[in-house]
Structures are given as C-alpha cells and as structure tokens.
Amino acid sequence: MAAERDLRTPRHLPNLRPGRQPPHPSWLPRQRVGTTPQMIGRYPDYDVLASADTWDPATREVVTERLREHGPLRFFTTEEEPTLRAFCDVATAQDSDPRIPVAEMVDDKLAAGRLDGYRYAGMPRDPDAWRLVLRGLDETARARYGRAGFAACDPQAREAIIGALAEGLLSGGAWDELDVSRAFSVCMRAILEAFYSHPWAWNEIGYGGPAYPLGYMRLGPLAVREPRERRGASAEDPVRAVEELQP
Numbered sequence: 001m002a003a004e005r006d007l008r009t010p011r012h013l014p015n016l017r018p019g020r021q022p023p024h025p026s027w028l029p030r031q032r033v034g035t036t037p038q039m040i041g042r043y044p045d046y047d048v049l050a051s052a053d054t055w056d057p058a059t060r061e062v063v064t065e066r067l068r069e070h071g072p073l074r075f076f077t078t079e080e081e082p083t084l085r086a087f088c089d090v091a092t093a094q095d096s097d098p099r100i101p102v103a104e105m106v107d108d109k110l111a112a113g114r115l116d117g118y119r120y121a122g123m124p125r126d127p128d129a130w131r132l133v134l135r136g137l138d139e140t141a142r143a144r145y146g147r148a149g150f151a152a153c154d155p156q157a158r159e160a161i162i163g164a165l166a167e168g169l170l171s172g173g174a175w176d177e178l179d180v181s182r183a184f185s186v187c188m189r190a191i192l193e194a195f196y197s198h199p200w201a202w203n204e205i206g207y208g209g210p211a212y213p214l215g216y217m218r219l220g221p222l223a224v225r226e227p228r229e230r231r232g233a234s235a236e237d238p239v240r241a242v243e244e245l246q247p
Contacts, residue, residue, distance in 0.1 A: 029233045034203045038096050041204040042232045048202045048209040051228050059210045066198050070104035074111035075127065076134075082151035083134045090158045091191050100201060105194035106130075116189070120182045129178055129186050136174035136183075137161060143172070206232060 028040040034047025052060055076084050081103070088102040089095060109115075110127050123129055137150035145157050153161070164170050168181035175183075195201050202209050208216070208226055216226060225231075 031203070035098055035200050036204040037092070037094050037098065037100055037200055039098065043203065043206040044233055045231075046203055046206055046229070048199050048207065051209060051214075054214045054228075055210050056213055059212055063199060063210065066105075070101050070108070073104065073107045075107045076103075076110075076130075080131070080134050083137055083149055086151040086153075086158060087134070087137060087162070087187070088191055090155075090162050091188060092195050095155070098200070100195055100198045102191055102194045105197075106190045109190060109194070120179065120186070122179045123182050123186065124178055126186060126190070129183060130190075132174045132178050133165075133183050133187055136170060137165075139173040139175075140164075140170055 028042065029044045031039045031041055032044045034049060049063075052064070055063070073081055073084075084106070085103045088106065089099070092100070092102055094100065094102075110130065115126055119125060119129075124132065134150075140161050141147045141150040141153050141157070144161070145153055147153050147157070150158065150161065161170075162184075165180065166184045168184070170180050199209070201207075206229065208229055
C-alpha cells in the first residue's frame with residue numbers, strides 16, 4: 001500500500017493537512033472497471049452495473065434511467081445555472097469529468113415538484129430557498145472577492161464561501177430572507193440524495209447496489225464479501241484507523 005494512501009497516518013485528516021487543503025485526487029487509484037466521479041476511487045475493479053442482469057426489470061429500468069443524458073435545465077434559469085453547477089461541484093468535490101450530473105438531478109426534482117413533504121420553521125419552500133441561496137452565493141462572491149458571481153471565484157474562494165454557509169455565518173442581502181443556519185442543510189439534502197442515488201457513486205464507495213431478486217447472501221461480519229463485490233485498493237478500515245488516532 002502506497003504511503004500516501006495509508007489511512008493509518010493522520011496526513012489525510014482535514015485539520016492536519018497543510019493549509020487544511022485536501023490531497024490531490026491522485027492519491028486514490030484510477031478506476032479500471034466501470035465509471036466513478038473523476039475516474040478515481042477505493043474500488044478500482046468494481047462496477048455495480050456488471051450485476052444489472054440479475055436485477056428485476058423494474059429495478060433495472062429505475063437504475064439505468066439515472067444514466068441517461070439530461071437536457072437543458074427546466075427549473076433553474078440560465079443566469080442561475082453557473083452558480084448551481086459550481087455549488088454542486090464544491091459540495092461533492094467533483095472538479096473534473098466524469099461528473100455525476102447532480103445539478104441536473106436537483107433541477108429535475110424541483111421542476112417535477114418532488115419535494116420532501118416538510119420544511120423547517122422559518123424557511124421558505126425548498127424551490128424558493130434554492131433560488132435565495134444561489135442569489136446569496138453570487139452576492140457574497142461580489143462583496144468578498146469582487147467577482148462577477150460565485151462561479152467566477154477560484155476554488156479556494158468557493159470553498160470558503162460554502163464553509164461560511166455551512167456554519168451559518170453569512171448575512172445581508174438574500175441571506176436575510178431565510179434561516180442561513182438551515183439553508184445549507186436544505187440544499188445538501190437534495191445534493192446528497194442525487195449524488196448517492198447514482199451508480200457511479202455506488203462504484204466509488206463499493207456499494208453492492210440492488211439485490212432483488214438475487215438477494216444478499218453474506219449476512220455475517222462485514223469483512224465477508226458478496227460474490228459480486230471486489231476488494232478495495234487498501235484493506236484497512238478508514239473509520240477505525242481514524243478512531244485509533246484520536247487521543
């Protein structure tokens with residue numbers, strides 16, 4: 001195992017990296033089978049779609065539909081689109097192709113009115129909250145960095161703005177029209193739902209995907225893999241490795 005991928009050392013932890021910056025994605029192996037975001041991941045020889053012929057027709061149709069090419073955005077405007085895409089890229093750490101089309105999937109959800117059926121007290125409806133957040137990101141980019149909008153900021157500035165949003169520290173303009181402490185949660189709920197519903201994300205995390213009607217056979221320790229699963233590029237448990245580093 002290459003030293004730069006050794007999760008038993010603390011170098012990968014955010015607070016211990018130089019400048020708190022993440023390592024370059026090249027620390028992960030290149031994907032050899034299937035597709036992952038940016039073609040990197042811990043399971044380079046795994047492709048969940050290799051099991052598609054074992055799924056029932058309805059399941060296969062639902063999953064493969066997520067791979068379709070998306071048309072133009074229907075909910076967000078042409079002016080909002082660059083900010084939406086930049087926000088989704090920062091939130092999912094997708095800085096090169098291939099990308100999971102998170103912006104398009106969020107747009108589909110809002111255009112179709114598939115809302116979650118609830119909202120936080122003091123928050124507008126999700127469609128309105130999204131528009132306010134995108135407007136607020138552009139306003140903050142202009143006020144703090146003198147840029148034309150959020151999408152025109154460099155990666156460090158984008159991350160700083162999203163970090164401030166996550167901590168509820170933004171104010172003024174659009175931010176005064178909603179509960180900023182809740183705004184990040186509202187947007188991330190939709191972003192993460194889109195990202196982790198996509199087969200490319202399943203490949204990235206080694207998720208076995210649908211198991212109907214085949215079913216799962218290995219119900220014992222997590223170390224026991226299903227026949228269709230593949231080994232990771234490294235064998236250590238990253239959660240346990242990080243816990244062991246804690247004082």
